[in-house]
Amino acid sequence: MATIQKPPFILVDGSSYLFRAFHGLPPLTNSKGQDTGAIYGVINMLRSLIKQYNPSNIAVVFDAKGKTFRDDIYKEYKANRPPMPEELGSQIKPLHEIIRAMGLPIIVEEGVEADDVIGTLARIATEKGIDTVISTGDKDMAQLVNKHITLINTMTNQVMDVDGVKEKFGIPPELVIDFLALKGDKVDNIPGVPGVGDKSAQALLNGIGGIDEIYNNLDKIADLSFRGSKSMAAKMQEHEEQARLSYELATIKCDVDMEFCPETLVPTEQDNGKLEILFTEYEFKRWLNEVSSQAAAEESEEATTTAPAQKIDNSEYETIFDKDSLSSWLNALKEAPLFAFDTETTSLNYMEAELVGISVCAEPGKAAYIPVAHDYPGAPEQLDRDWVLEQFKPLLEDPEVKKVGQHIKYDKNVLANYGINLQGIAFDTMLESYVLNSTASRHDMDTLALAHLDHKTIHFEDIAGKGAKQLTFNQIDLDQAAPYAAEDADITLRLHQVLWEKLNKEDKLKSILLDVEVPLASVLSRMEQLGVYIDSQRLGQHSQDLAKRIDELEKTVHEEAGEPFNLGSTKQLQQVLFEKLELPVIKKTPKGAPSTSEEVLQELALEYPIPKMIMEYRGLTKLKNTYTDKLPKMICHRTGRVHTSYHQAVTATGRLSSTEPNLQNIPIRNEEGRRVRQAFVPRDGYKIVAADYSQIELRIMAHLSQDKGLLDAFSQGKDIHRATAAEVFDQKLDDVTAEQRRSAKAINFGLIYGMSAFGLSKQLNIPRNEAQEYMDLYFERYPGVLKYMDDTRALAKEKGYVETVFGRRLYLPDIKASNGARRKGAERAAINAPMQGTAADIIKMAMIKVDEWIQSNSNDDIYMMMQVHDELVFEIKEDQVDAASEKIVSLMENAATLSVPLDVEAGQGKNWDEAH
Structure with a gap:
């Protein structure tokens, strides 16, 4: 060997x-x-x-x-x-x-x-x-x-x-391709020459040579001593084309x-911190043990110098059962330069959650848990919840006493249910991690503790169990609950020390955290607590109408198909569309089945009726299940309103997202979606006002690229799509047709998202070369845009990240990927992220300014109610609408200063759809 x-x-x-x-x-x-x-x-x-x-x-x-x-x-x-x-x-x-x-x-x-x-x-x-x-x-x-x-x-x-x-194949390496070509390969479906097996292939190659030599000497085959040699020449001649094709397929x-x-291609130092997270996730315990002892040392030098060197234990955690101990802790917290605060509750839904206990930490390693509502059989006597909150209230509402939390917006909402306005929020470890690197990992405490402190926290499932039998926190024995809760506060303070040390060296990131994300958390909390009125009767009628239309569509599709089938079944839909009706297969799933994705159906819908109806069926079914049926069930019994949750640490670019309900995805381009928006209504005597940034990402593109043509168009208040069409199609502004404006709009927005000529051709339904000509003309007229795109791609490759106008970073791990698709995806993100991220920064800054103005008025005339994409939605007293709208527009337009003016349009109405 x-x-x-x-x-x-x-x-x-x-x-x-x-x-x-x-x-x-x-x-x-x-x-x-x-x-x-x-x-x-x-x-x-x-x-x-x-x-x-x-x-x-x-x-x-x-x-x-x-x-x-x-x-x-x-x-x-x-x-x-x-x-x-x-x-x-x-x-x-x-x-x-x-x-x-x-x-x-x-x-x-x-x-x-x-x-x-x-x-x-x-x-x-x-x-x-x-x-x-x-x-x-x-x-x-x-x-x-x-x-x-x-x-x-x-x-x-x-x-x-x-x-x-030679030993394995009976031939030298230089004849292996010929060997594979002759005998074929069933696995790769290389046909080979029928009738040629291992022995006959070896005899041919060793006796005559490679395929070229064999076809030059077919007459010599009969002289070779293998079974079937006499008839082999005819087979070889008959299947020459197949043999040569097989040779080409088998050649590496x-x-x-x-x-x-x-x-x-050299190995780099392995990332033990990342491996620890992955080995934990996939439960490779032996390997986890190997890397866990090295993980902290493998963090960056910066992290290791700031992370606590000692092993984290809970020996100095306290559980508070008496008033004197609580009083002593309250004094210590008041004197501390910063303390960590956390609540334990019965639910993740902040409107339903009942307070079970409070945990605090003023010094790493020393934390306390104050239980107030553990009610399992045999639970020890605890301090009265109302009394504890009364003692905590002055401390929690003091803006001069600084607090840090992990996702502290949730705690602020819970305390609001008990009449406490949490102030003095100085830091949030979830937001610190997110601002440092939005894409590095998840930003939950368990993940962050493992990554930055080399510490595996007590997981909630460890003490509460899993699934349907999972206990709520009030049911958990204090012997387990107290160390878990106190650890939360301790880890929060330790994480802050590590993360803040990094952020404090980066002025722009520090500003994003302290001037935008942390104050925004309180703004969002007020919006979440306010909620929005929903006209459940209107939605009920909408649901009935949708059910009727869905039923009609189903019957029509069955008639067109000639048989009944389940429209929601992908498998049955594949059979009907591609087997029975023999529609063209445009794309396949990873498993090789014909795809029935939205993109495929859109293309088929241009020529065939059933795909178009299926698209409508899917859209209406989703609308009914997600909104018209569900929203009425989400109305809070205490407030009569629906309360969403806004998420600051989810999207890569800095945009907010929302869940339960997701306000970002309610359709606006069709009548059925707008009917859902019509169910979002104000209280009596108020109106809905919606204020929306106009073409904000294109304005940001003008600012970032400093292209003279774009800057002039926006500064002069031109219709940007008409102005672009005039440039690209060499027309006077007044002569631009509606079709030309539509094409220019597709180019403008397409470039923001890195659209290729192929993508533009599909969107405009024109040949690819024509789409390329449009793009070439665009870059001729707006050379600054092309330069910005080229420079941004280069800078992203050099630094590994891009920045918004205000310094928010988006890291692009795939920017140097060898995989072309991933690399190009990262390049598209590099161009789009600064625009989308800057737009996110601007609307966040606008929300903070508007909220400051509303809070300073201290009245019940104006409420900021929702944030959706580039739009803010308000509930304003009818006699204040005009004046307030004017002020809101002014605050939003002046939230940031760019090279072109920001433009905000505000509308009003008796529901959200009317106001938009």
Whole structure:
């Protein structure tokens, strides 16, 4: 057997590893039911390989999604292969995350297979005299073997050099392609030559030579001593085209154009903190133990110097049962420069949550829990809740006493239910993490504690259980509840110290946190507590109308299809559309079935009636289930209003999102969606006012690009789409047609989202070359925009992030990805994020200014009620509407200063739809 002396360059066939691990190992899942067997198998093989060779240069190569050049050559290539099982597909993304965290370079190149990337890199290495080991289970790779290239099968630990290939295949490596071409390959659906098997292929190749030699010497085949040699020449002649096609399909491409070379593919230091999070998530306990002891040390030097060095324990946590102890703690909190505060409640719904206890921490390691409503059998006597809140109220409402919390907006809402206005919110660790890096990880306490403090917190499920039998906090024994609650406060204070040290060195990020996100939390809390009136009778009638229309659509579709079927069943819809009606298959799912996605149905709807009706059916069903049926059930019995939750730390760009209900997704472009908005109404004697930023992202584009044409158009108050059309189509402003304006609008907004000529052509339903001409003309007229886009892409690659006008960062981990689709996606995000993020910053700053004005008036005439995209919605007393609208418009337009004016349009009405 061949041996290897520490090769400097190792190429791992990740796709081969993946499939072998999936099919060769028993199924494995974690406690959440996530499939993890393939991840475990691949990582196990990689760890074994690295331990054996300790490579100085390495790359792990995976197949990209989608077709390759071989599919263009032969449509039946790999057609025999079943679609990737969902339980395998779900493991690819986490597997890649773990490999990257291990510090190993990953390569995924579109349009070719992993074999081709490996072949190219191995060829380059060979030309440079670098010995290479390819770790794979793929027999096709044997064609690459030479004196510099060796294969290793990690599962069997078998090494194959030139002699090993001869032993296995009975031919030298340089004839392996010919061998595969002659006998074919059922797995890859390479046809080969009918009647040629292993022995006859070996006899042909060893007796005559490669395929070219064989076809030049067909008369010599009969003289070879293998069974069927006499009739083989005729078969070879009959199937020559098939043999040569098979040769082309079996040949590993060794000239892939890519940016990698062996010398630059070096392993980096593994990210033990990230690995700890991932190994915890997927429950690889043995590996978790290995990295957990190193995780804190592997954080950046900055983090390790600020994170507590001692092990976190709960030996000095207190549970407060008597008034004297509480009084002592209140004095300590009042004197502290900053203290952490947290509530324990019965529900995540802030309008329904009842206070069960309070936890506080004024110094790392010293925390207290004050239980007030644990009511399980045998629970010890606790301090009276009302009395405790009365003692806490002056401290909590004092704006000079500084507090920090983790998602403290929730605690502010809970306290508001008890008549306490929490003030003095100085920091929020969730928001600190989000401002530092919105995309790095989740921003919950458990994740942050593990990442920044190397500490695994007590999880709620650990003390409350899971599923339907999960206890509410008041039912949990204090022996378990108190350490959990006190730890929350302790960890919050410790996290703040670590995160603030980082933020305090970045002036712009510090400003985003202190001037925008933290004050906004209180603004959002007031909006959440206010809620919005819903006309449930109007929605009830809407639901009945929708049900009738949905029923009509279902019957019409059944008539068109010629049979009844479940419109909500993807499988039945596929059968009707693509098997029975034989509509063209535009796109396939990962499992190989015809897709019935919205995008596909939109395209089919241009020519066929059923897809159009299915789209309408889906839209109306979603509207009914999500809004008209659900909203009335969400009305709070105490207030008679619906109370959404706004989320500050979810989107990558800084935009707010909302849930229960999601206000951002109520349709506005169709009548049925607008009817939902008509059910959002004010209290008696008030009106709804909606104030909306006009074309804010295009204005931000003008500011960022400093393009003279755009700046002039906005400064002069021109219709930007008409102005763009005049430039692109070389028309006078007054001569621009409605169609030209529509095209210009598509270009304007398309560029913001990085739309390609292909995307524009689909949107405008014009040829691709025509769409490209439009874009070329646009960039000719607005060269500053093109320069901004080019400069932003370059800067993103250099820094790894982009910034808004005000300094908010969006990190782009895929900006240097070898996978073209991921890289281009990151480039599109690099262009769009500064605009979308700046728009988010501006409306947040506007909300703070408007809220300050409303609070300073201290009356019940004006309420800020909702925020949706670039729009603020108010409830204003009828006799105040005009004056208040004028003030709101002024505050919003002056929330920030750009190179072009901000424009706000305000409307009013007896419901949200009228006001918009």
